[in-house]
Amino acid sequence: MVxxxxxxxxxxxxxxxxxxxxxxxxxxxxxxxxxLSNFINSIIGRVVVLLLALSVFTKSNxxxxxxxxxxxxxxxxxxxxxxxxxxxxxxxxxxxSKSSDFSEFNQFPVTLEEEVVSQMAxxxxxxxxxxxxxxxxxxxxxxxxxxxxxxxx
Numbered sequence: 001m002v003x004x005x006x007x008x009x010x011x012x013x014x015x016x017x018x019x020x021x022x023x024x025x026x027x028x029x030x031x032x033x034x035x036l037s038n039f040i041n042s043i044i045g046r047v048v049v050l051l052l053a054l055s056v057f058t059k060s061n062x063x064x065x066x067x068x069x070x071x072x073x074x075x076x077x078x079x080x081x082x083x084x085x086x087x088x089x090x091x092x093x094x095x096x097s098k099s100s101d102f103s104e105f106n107q108f109p110v111t112l113e114e115e116v117v118s119q120m121a122x123x124x125x126x127x128x129x130x131x132x133x134x135x136x137x138x139x140x141x142x143x144x145x146x147x148x149x150x151x152x153x
Contacts, residue, residue, distance in 0.1 A: 015064050022067035026074055040079035
Protein backbone atom coordinates (compact mmCIF):
# COMPACT_ATOMS: atom_id res chain seq x y z
CA MET A 1 0.00 0.00 0.00
CA VAL A 2 1.33 3.41 -0.99
CA UNK A 3 1.37 6.02 1.74
CA UNK A 4 0.52 9.62 0.99
CA UNK A 5 3.65 10.83 2.76
CA UNK A 6 5.76 8.76 0.36
CA UNK A 7 3.90 10.15 -2.67
CA UNK A 8 4.31 13.74 -1.48
CA UNK A 9 7.88 13.09 -0.38
CA UNK A 10 7.27 14.23 3.18
CA UNK A 11 9.87 12.81 5.52
CA UNK A 12 10.44 14.10 9.01
CA UNK A 13 13.23 16.48 8.03
CA UNK A 14 11.62 17.74 4.83
CA UNK A 15 9.06 20.08 6.37
CA UNK A 16 11.37 23.10 6.54
CA UNK A 17 12.50 22.52 2.96
CA UNK A 18 8.91 22.23 1.78
CA UNK A 19 7.99 25.37 3.72
CA UNK A 20 10.86 27.26 2.12
CA UNK A 21 9.78 26.10 -1.35
CA UNK A 22 6.22 27.19 -0.62
CA UNK A 23 7.40 30.64 0.50
CA UNK A 24 9.53 30.99 -2.64
CA UNK A 25 6.57 30.06 -4.85
CA UNK A 26 4.31 32.59 -3.10
CA UNK A 27 6.85 35.42 -3.30
CA UNK A 28 8.34 34.87 -6.77
CA UNK A 29 6.27 35.34 -9.95
CA UNK A 30 6.92 31.92 -11.45
CA UNK A 31 5.47 31.38 -14.94
CA UNK A 32 3.24 28.38 -15.44
CA UNK A 33 3.08 26.23 -18.58
CA UNK A 34 -0.11 26.74 -20.58
CA UNK A 35 -1.05 23.05 -20.45
CA LEU A 36 -0.79 23.03 -16.67
CA SER A 37 -2.88 26.21 -16.39
CA ASN A 38 -5.55 24.72 -18.65
CA PHE A 39 -5.67 21.62 -16.43
CA ILE A 40 -5.87 23.68 -13.22
CA ASN A 41 -8.65 25.84 -14.69
CA SER A 42 -10.84 22.76 -15.10
CA ILE A 43 -13.00 21.47 -12.27
CA ILE A 44 -10.96 18.27 -11.99
CA GLY A 45 -7.72 20.25 -11.79
CA ARG A 46 -9.03 22.48 -9.02
CA VAL A 47 -10.23 19.46 -7.07
CA VAL A 48 -6.80 17.81 -7.43
CA VAL A 49 -5.02 20.97 -6.26
CA LEU A 50 -7.40 21.32 -3.31
CA LEU A 51 -6.98 17.65 -2.32
CA LEU A 52 -3.20 17.93 -2.49
CA ALA A 53 -3.28 21.08 -0.36
CA LEU A 54 -5.54 19.43 2.20
CA SER A 55 -3.32 16.34 2.32
CA VAL A 56 -0.24 18.51 2.92
CA PHE A 57 -2.21 20.31 5.63
CA THR A 58 -3.09 17.06 7.39
CA LYS A 59 0.28 15.27 6.93
CA SER A 60 2.66 18.08 7.89
CA ASN A 61 3.03 20.60 10.68
CA UNK A 62 0.60 23.53 10.93
CA UNK A 63 2.82 26.19 9.37
CA UNK A 64 3.65 24.13 6.30
CA UNK A 65 0.00 23.10 6.04
CA UNK A 66 -1.22 26.69 6.01
CA UNK A 67 1.50 27.59 3.50
CA UNK A 68 0.29 24.67 1.36
CA UNK A 69 -3.26 26.09 1.35
CA UNK A 70 -1.91 29.53 0.42
CA UNK A 71 0.18 27.98 -2.36
CA UNK A 72 -2.91 26.14 -3.68
CA UNK A 73 -4.85 29.41 -3.74
CA UNK A 74 -1.95 31.21 -5.44
CA UNK A 75 -1.59 28.40 -7.97
CA UNK A 76 -5.28 28.62 -8.91
CA UNK A 77 -5.16 32.42 -9.18
CA UNK A 78 -2.02 32.36 -11.32
CA UNK A 79 -3.60 29.77 -13.60
CA UNK A 80 -6.65 32.02 -14.01
CA UNK A 81 -4.38 34.90 -14.99
CA UNK A 82 -3.32 33.11 -18.15
CA UNK A 83 -5.54 32.72 -21.21
CA UNK A 84 -8.37 30.89 -19.52
CA UNK A 85 -12.04 30.69 -20.32
CA UNK A 86 -12.78 31.85 -16.78
CA UNK A 87 -10.90 35.12 -17.31
CA UNK A 88 -13.29 36.99 -19.58
CA UNK A 89 -12.12 40.52 -18.76
CA UNK A 90 -10.23 40.71 -22.03
CA UNK A 91 -13.48 40.05 -23.92
CA UNK A 92 -15.44 42.82 -22.20
CA UNK A 93 -15.05 46.07 -24.16
CA UNK A 94 -13.91 49.23 -22.42
CA UNK A 95 -16.14 52.26 -22.05
CA UNK A 96 -14.14 54.19 -24.63
CA SER A 97 -14.54 51.50 -27.29
CA LYS A 98 -18.25 51.17 -26.51
CA SER A 99 -18.85 54.91 -26.87
CA SER A 100 -16.93 55.04 -30.16
CA ASP A 101 -18.97 52.09 -31.45
CA PHE A 102 -22.21 53.77 -30.41
CA SER A 103 -21.23 57.02 -32.12
CA GLU A 104 -20.48 55.07 -35.31
CA PHE A 105 -23.81 53.26 -35.12
CA ASN A 106 -25.73 56.51 -34.60
CA GLN A 107 -24.46 58.16 -37.77
CA PHE A 108 -27.38 57.82 -40.16
CA PRO A 109 -28.94 60.12 -42.79
CA VAL A 110 -31.83 62.48 -42.12
CA THR A 111 -35.12 60.62 -42.44
CA LEU A 112 -38.22 61.74 -44.31
CA GLU A 113 -40.02 62.36 -41.03
CA GLU A 114 -37.29 64.71 -39.83
CA GLU A 115 -37.40 66.62 -43.13
CA VAL A 116 -41.18 67.04 -42.96
CA VAL A 117 -41.09 68.20 -39.35
CA SER A 118 -38.35 70.72 -40.07
CA GLN A 119 -40.38 72.16 -42.99
CA MET A 120 -43.62 72.49 -41.00
CA ALA A 121 -44.82 75.90 -39.95
CA UNK A 122 -43.97 76.68 -36.35
CA UNK A 123 -46.70 76.45 -33.74
CA UNK A 124 -48.07 79.85 -32.85
CA UNK A 125 -48.88 80.51 -29.24
CA UNK A 126 -51.69 83.04 -29.07
CA UNK A 127 -52.11 84.70 -25.70
CA UNK A 128 -55.61 85.96 -26.54
CA UNK A 129 -57.15 83.03 -24.65
CA UNK A 130 -56.58 84.94 -21.42
CA UNK A 131 -59.26 87.43 -22.49
CA UNK A 132 -61.84 84.80 -23.52
CA UNK A 133 -65.52 85.73 -23.15
CA UNK A 134 -66.64 82.22 -22.35
CA UNK A 135 -66.46 80.35 -19.03
CA UNK A 136 -65.67 76.63 -18.78
CA UNK A 137 -68.50 74.50 -17.50
CA UNK A 138 -67.85 71.94 -14.78
CA UNK A 139 -70.35 69.11 -14.76
CA UNK A 140 -71.26 66.94 -11.80
CA UNK A 141 -68.17 65.32 -10.28
CA UNK A 142 -70.15 62.32 -8.94
CA UNK A 143 -68.86 62.69 -5.36
CA UNK A 144 -65.22 63.09 -6.44
CA UNK A 145 -62.98 65.59 -4.69
CA UNK A 146 -61.68 68.65 -6.45
CA UNK A 147 -58.17 68.44 -7.94
CA UNK A 148 -56.78 70.97 -5.45
CA UNK A 149 -58.06 69.08 -2.38
CA UNK A 150 -55.22 68.39 0.07
CA UNK A 151 -57.04 66.46 2.77
CA UNK A 152 -57.34 62.73 3.41
CA UNK A 153 -59.18 60.82 0.74
